[in-house]
Amino acid sequence: MSPILIRALIIMFALLIIASITIRVMSLRSPERDWIELRQRINTWWWIVIVFALAISTPRVISLTIFAIISFLALKEYLTLIPTRRTDHMPLLWAYIAIPIQYYWIGIEWYSMFLVFIPVYVFLFLPMRMVLIGNNKDFLHSASMLHWGVMTTVFAISHVAYLTVLPGKPETGPLLVIFLVVLTECNDIAQYLWGKSFGRIKVIPKVSPNKTLEGLVGGVMTTMFLAWLLGGILTPLSGWESVLVGLLIGITGFIGDVVMSAVKRDIGVKDSGKLLPGHGGILDRLDSLIYTAPLFFHILYYLHY
């Protein structure tokens, strides 16, 4: 591991330790308040950061397997939420089979196949497999929902994994992943904090009543500043490119968040699952990344590869 990657990982774990100690001290100071949820949240952050650290610092086979498992869990959570037809048993299995294949293309660095496999081949194949069963009822509905799941949980998320195999020095990929994921998460938190402190004007009250214009603008500005700060250290981006990428991550992170909120509202659930205690499901954590990952990947690829 390169010294800069080690330093980045140390900083992440240090932040977690500080957070854990803070919660402990605060719960000792005011034991009358309920700290369970916050504590659960921090404990789950430990798991997330450990898995994340493993995903970017292990050899390629292990690293891509971890990313594939994340896609698997996300697709499973999505399919558990949505109504599926009993006759679609086999097409659903095929959707899962797309996961190892997609990550295999990444493993052998077949860039063009990685790009077209899901949006072209899987897209055309799944409806064909559904037609063979011959159930016309709700056909379009079922096909669209299945496509939506594979595109978001497999195709979009696999862009994070492709960052790790981009050509360059061995630490280039992991650092790019850190840049993307840290910025996406900080953007979520910053938008929440700005909105909580100064939020008045609601952006889309019907989908997400807590989202405000002040939160959005404050969050995006914070993310742009962070991108400018970290861009030079972690990525090949120049100063103004970093700021631009920060703007992109800020806005699309917001979009991913509210789009997944709309999905959950449509289905009528608050959380997408209960895999991550304190956070809800894995999709609740990945929602912004579904948008930021492909867009960050392609702007970076356009500018520097």
Place this chain on the structure above:
Amino acid sequence: MNRLLRLLFVVVIAYPVVLAWLGVSVANRKRLPTKGPGIIIANHNSHLDLLTLLTLFPLSKVHLVHPAAAADYFLKNRWVAWFATRVVGIIPVVRGGDPKQSDPLAGCVQALQEGKILVLFPEGTRGEPERLSEFKSGLWYLCQQFPEVPVTPVFMHGLGRAMGKGQWIPVPFFIDVYVDEPVYCRSDKSVFISDLKQRFESLQNNAQGR
């Protein structure tokens, strides 16, 4: 030997399929009996139901857990019969036989006398996915003889969808398992059965209302 085979079956098949491929969250696992004799009753939509129930118990208790299963289905050929009785540990129940000639529940009675944890599917068969069908009364006849044995209802949501009747490869879905408070046998058959039925229905509403 049988005990080792069963342990292997749980670790090599049930754990990977149920815990890794599907993923299960259990509510109130502590209500499960920790020693025999005991009766677990569960809704039945899939062959995965039993695999899932086996994963709910600690490995040291797995050898105590025995499902009652249809003899006509599981004893129809030699290999399946060997696997079902030796590895899975089923207690065969003869369906539709003449009860005057032989007691179909004799095996279950013996298992409870030996202090085992008996798994019963009171719906009898797997039925439509995620739909409860009528409860058979065999359970009542059995627990009449064991009024002090706790009957623990377990409701499993999502397994019929993952692998229903006629399907052989499980599709991954997250599964929810709810364990209810144990009950004891009542002298009135219809009251006992309808009480249990009601418990399952409220567990099902719970599961679907999330």
